Amino acid sequence: MxxxxxxxxxxxxxxxxxxxxxxxxxxxxxxxxxxxxxxxxxxxxxxxxxxxxxxxxxxxxxxxxxxxxxxxxxxxxxxxxxxxxxxxxxxxxxxxxxxxPLHSPANYDYLDAMFANFNTMVAELGSIETLSDDFVANVSHEFKRPLANIEGYAQALQLPNLSEKDRLQYTTTIIQATQQLSSLVTNVLRLSKLQNQTIKPQLELFDLNTQLTRVVLDHDAMLEAKSLEMAIELPEKLELTSDAALLRVVWQNLLRNAIKFTSVHGQISLKAVQTKTAVVVSFQDTGEGMSAETQRHLFDKFYQGDSSHASEGNGLGMAMVAQILHLVNGEIQVTSAIDQGSTFTVTLPLTQEK
The missing domain is CATH 1.10.287 (Helix Hairpins)
Structure with missing residues (x-):
């Protein structure tokens, strides 16, 4: 725009x-x-x-x-x-x-303050308009890619004398494209609800150790496919008052992101510690790392810093992570450098009022 x-x-x-x-x-x-x-x-x-x-x-x-x-x-x-x-x-x-405004901020009167607030409002409205236009453009682009694959391979299936091997390959590609479309629609709707705060945190006391362990086990096949070593360091007991369902989405996206950008035979570490007032969970990988530019836009919708991995996701995972952590009063920090891996550190309040 x-x-x-x-x-x-x-x-x-x-x-x-x-x-x-x-x-x-x-x-x-x-x-x-x-x-x-x-x-x-x-x-x-x-x-x-x-x-x-x-x-x-x-x-x-x-x-x-x-x-x-x-x-x-x-x-x-x-x-x-x-x-x-x-x-x-x-x-x-x-x-x-x-x-x-005519005067410097230190000498503002009520009119100057009114103009400054008006300027802030206009700038925010302009940003919303820009984000809205970009969002529509990005959604359109993300839908076109799998739809093009479906159309192309569906036409290829109509070719005469097509071998059974090619037919199976084309059918598999079409199924993967439809799954990608389904995931995109689900994530867009979920992110929209998060941003509009339609989803309200359901606070409950739950075992964070058990949740983190189950998330790792759910991704065991993905870890084995790339021969990745998974190191887990958790305290004996770790309970947290927060929204368990939303936090599960956070851990899933952070682990999938680490698997996605870690080379074969690499290592991923999951660590959780408890302080007096908070729980700190970190995902560290030996992957390809990120540039400073990628880190600045990491939590933007549809942003994918490495185009070589674009077909593996839709750029909404990190945006959902940021929105969920905002809802549950959490924070996330990223430490990364090119060819030196990345560390995502999530800090959550130990208890919250329901």
Missing amino acids: KAKKRVAVHVSHFSWFEVFLSFLVMSLVAAVPGLLYGQHNWHVVFSVYSLWYALYWVIVALVFVGFTAWQRYRSMDRPLRELSDAAERVASGDFSVYLQ
Whole structure:
């Protein structure tokens, strides 16, 4: 998506000093007749020229009122009108609006704070629009790939004189593509529910040791397929109050990610420790590691740092991990370097209020 240019809209700042100065000037102007004629002569002048004196005061009052109205318009009405116009532009879908506060953040008044908050809101709305466009584009791309495989191999199955070996291979490829589509749909729906907080954490006290062990056993075939060594270091007893079902998804994705990027005959280590207030679970592998750029985008939807593994996933696993940990008040840290493996460290509160 093409980045939009930000438009600076300069606004005026309300100054109490200017109001006081204008009041002082008007007061001095009103006192000019008294200063010119003196206190004693002024009574004589006033009795003779009372009508002109009244007219003089009307003129002074009109000038003062007009100046005050102009000052109010310049310092309040105009910027508020500009804010209203900017809001209308945002409502019509233009997120390039930017209201420039006159003062530095340390000297903000209520108008400056209003403009700063407005700018933050517009920037967030623009980001949401960008993410929405990118999400649609990425989903479309991810659907096209398995659909193209299904279409291509389905047409190939119609070829005459096709050998039984080729027929079996094409059928297997079609089944794998449909499974990939099913997984993509499931993950998109699950991630959508997580982001919209449709899924609420179901807190319960459960045995984390048992859960981690079962997750490893469920992936035993994948580990054996690449001859990977799995090292597990868990305390004798480790209980946690959290959402067991959601955390199982976290461990599954972290382990699959480690298997995916670890070369044959490599090693994966699973370690869990308990502190006074938290549980720390880490997955460490001897895989190919990640660049700093990959680490920055690792938890973005559909991001896959290594295109050579793109067919093995859909780029939603790490995004789901981040969303789940956010829901259960957890944190995740990544330490990695190219050709030096990666370590994913998850920190979870030991107890939570239901």
